[in-house]
């Protein structure tokens with residue numbers, strides 16, 4: 001049984017980040033599983049006290065003393081913790097004898113949370129993810145609702161209910177074999193919520209939103225990693241609260257060192273972003289963390305996730321490692337091409353739009369200024385990766401009910417391609433890969449293969465020009481017709 005035990009209470013009143021880390025360590029290493037409600041309340045109170053308007057006096061100098069947090073009294077946490085438990089226990093007649101949750105139970109818990117929320121509020125605001133926000137302001141964002149449902153089920157003694165995460169949506173799994181699924185929160189703007197329904201049976205099954213049924217299915221410990229990842233240090237649009245970011249970074253390292261981020265690519269990526277800003281002595285460098293996130297997605301989720309490559313590409317871009325950025329973005333595109341674009345996929349659409357129409361053109365401008373000695377414009381591999389990047393987006397559009405590309409994409413694309421001299425472009429071997437499997441996945445949608453079309457061993461050896469293997473089921477041209485046309489030009 002989880003819970004607020006004496007060894008946890010002994011840490012109060014909490015005055016430092018180190019003590020919060022100790023509380024999380026106690027919970028994570030305890031023989032029973034961590035108590036999600038307790039940890040969400042504690043992190044939520046601290047985040048709120050350091051980021052609410054009353055505390056916007058910028059901390060221009062970093063606090064030197066060990067007591068770097070506003071004092072957090074035991075009473076404050078106990079009142080909120082007991083309030084959450086009583087809401088759950090009073091509202092839900094939990095028939096514990098069954099042991100496993102039912103769809104009705106999960107829906108009932110979701111309704112209790114849902115019906116307590118303020119009628120209308122700005123859902124995308126920051127700091128609406130924790131149980132503190134729910135208990136003190138009756139406001140939650142879409143992740144917060146899903147998390148609160150799982151924490152509520154834990155309160156009621158249903159340890160089979162777990163959080164399932166895609167790259168832009170959250171739901172729950174439950175039942176004897178953990179194979180039942182249920183929507184418990186909303187997604188996006190103006191979409192009717194599907195709460196209570198099973199996950200992605202219809203056309204949405206092929207949208208990126210449900211990651212081809214390869215979500216991160218959390219353990220209790222990974223649910224702690226999700227709440228820590230959801231900590232939001234932003235004070236305003238330009239500044240972060242230093243202590244909140246430091247707390248998040250230290251808690252992510254605690255979870256990383258205990259092995260609870262192994263199957264959670266986005267949490268590893270979040271840690272990588274924090275480490276890039278301020279590296280922790282004696283830890284793996286952020287570049288390695290981004291590689292580990294990619295490995296995790298390839299190893300545990302059949303390479304169906306996009307974000308690990310955009311975390312990595314963003315890192316390379318910010319550090320002017322443009323050749324590497326092109327490769328990461330081509331690998332991201334190699335993932336998305338397997339999906340059908342649907343209206344629920346706006347978030348990843350915006351991601352690719354920014355890369356194609358902001359980041360790549362910015363790189364081209366710099367590289368064409370003539371001052372870069374080792375310019376990527378002379379590198380066939382860069383041209384090959386760019387073609388893969390654009391081709392993946394074209395394939396993403398193919399077979400989708402909603403179009404992806406429009407004229408706004410074409411101008412930066414043509415400009416970018418034209419920056420490469422003909423002799424460089426000519427060094428890219430376009431090899432037609434007729435693998436049957438490659439042809440089938442998109443059309444039938446029954447099975448996605450995850451083979452990375454870019455064939456490394458035939459490609460980028462130093463003296464040989466890179467080859468790009470791709471297939472397109474229209475004719476046997478290696479690329480989507482519009483890309484084919486460009487390469488012929």
Ligand SMILES: CC1(C)CN=C(N2CCN(c3ncnc4sc(C(F)(F)C(F)(F)F)cc34)CC2)S1
Pocket residue numbers: 142143165166167168169170226229230266267270307310311314351
């Ligand atoms: C390469 C990037 C643009 C940089 N940050 C990215 N994030 C920031 C952190 N982030 C996340 N980081 C950890 N866990 C989760 S679970 C989740 C979600 F499924 F969408 C949920 F739950 F609906 F909000 C999102 C998300 C979302 C993706 S992707």
